Amino acid sequence: MKFLNHLTLGQYIPADSPVHRLDPRCKILSVVLLLAGIFMMKHPVAFIAWGIFLLFLSRFSRIPFRVVIQGARPVIILVLFTAGIHLFLTRGITLWEWGPLSVTKEGVGMAFRMGLRLSFLVLFAGFLTLTTSPMELSDGLESLFRPFQRFGFPAHEMAMMMTIALRFIPTLFDETDRILRAQLARGADLDHGGILRRMKAFIPVLVPLFVIVFQRAEDLAQAMEARCYRGGTGRSRMNPLRWKRTDTFAMAGTLVIVAIFVLMDLGA
Amino acid sequence: MFALRGVSFTYPGAVTPALGGVELSIRNGEWVALIGANGSGKSTLAKLFNALLIPTRGDCLVCGLKTDNEDNLWEIRRRVSMVFQNPDNQIVASVVEEDVAFGPENLGLPSSEIHERVFDCLCLVGLEEKRRAPTYALSGGQKQRLAIAGALAMQPRCLVLDEATAMLDPQGREDVLKILRDLHKRGMTLVQITHRLDEILDATRVVVLGKGKIAWAGDLAGLFAMRDCFNEWGLEMPPLVRFSRKLQERNLLPKACLPFVKELLENLCP
Ligand SMILES: Nc1ncnc2c1ncn2[C@@H]1O[C@H](COP(=O)(O)OP(=O)(O)OP(=O)(O)O)[C@@H](O)[C@H]1O
């Protein structure tokens, strides 16, 4: 159940905080600004400043810092890998050598910088999904991309796809489980032999799954049509997005903070 | 409400028509039970009512609007809502109230009215406490009630249920039937498709489909008097009716009766 919750609701943690109450569009744009700022971060002082800001944000959105860190756990390997590559592959003054591997002074600096940048990117982006429900998120994205609809960008379709995908993930898990058990009951051997044999054994699971998915998609399309769905035109929302004055303030605040951080970095 | 004149329908690519020359009219406020064997064309007929399918021959009129006119689709679908067999394939959103809101949102209604409709419909099907629950965590019966709420949120004049109780347990089925009785009392037109004859006891009219044609139409008492045809129609007499017939044959009962326990008792010991 917890696993399914995670899949359907993403990382969203409902709470009553000023950050939760912000318009999703404001949060998406702010995160884009923050990420751009983090990309430019170089100086150690800047890292400390961003770190303090991160703590402040965690406090402000009533998300325990522990939870923020947990959300970034899946990318630790990526962070370590990136740092490692920079550690060994940056040329400069050699500090230590072992066979073909060498660690340079510049390499150490780069490894730290890239590792921290990547971690900060993930941590800050995490706040968006922690404080915004998937529904709000897709509404926000749809609204932000709507101007591009004139050039043929399918903003509404994209949002609707996101909604339906989230809705059907648990159903598909159930379905896969059911087929798997049916095939196992018929003597399918799914966990012996080499990788090729195992992959072949999964074909009888995948084929019915695809058939079921297409059948469901057709049924769903018909059910949506029966409920007067005809795309994004003329559609309203139960909870329409409303840009409030606090959103403007938050946006301006983010802009100022990012500008200060970047200027500080350039000056130092 | 509905008027079908000489309606035939052939699925694209199919050789034999799924429906051939159906003549049927349904008045406002009727509760019509549509029964018949597998593949007799019940679902096809249901989809014609909602303009999900357009007759290949003949006319289908819904509230006087012809379904083959693209401009009428919108009006027709707001007046006729459908509930399908598998609730999992008709729930669109991850959260209960957002799913009920889907239809009204498509109609472009203002936010306040959507909130009102969502709450009313959830109360009607007894799901108001679940309104913030994730839809995957509902039971089968609750899911089907949610699907009904979603259909009712369109404020239709007619509800078409295509085997809406087929996947439910007895309790879930009774819950749905209770909602239907409630709706019928409020004047909603109902078209109920089912395989189970014990579910149609509230219907005001019964239509039997066989091989794409209307094999028989009439009221409940008439239906159970047609016992010789049941095999041909692919239907099964409810045990209670069979029992009352056996009693009648042995002169223990003055007349055969409908599958109501109360009626049987009254006839047995007047
Ligand atoms: N999408 C389709 N394409 C082609 N033929 C179809 C399609 N759907 C149904 N049919 C055919 O049309 C006929 C009537 O089918 P329909 O689904 O209306 O029957 P039904 O009475 O609803 O049966 P059931 O009790 O199984 O639901 C059947 O012979 C069926 O094979």
Ligand SMILES: [Mg+2]
């Ligand atoms: Mg059917």
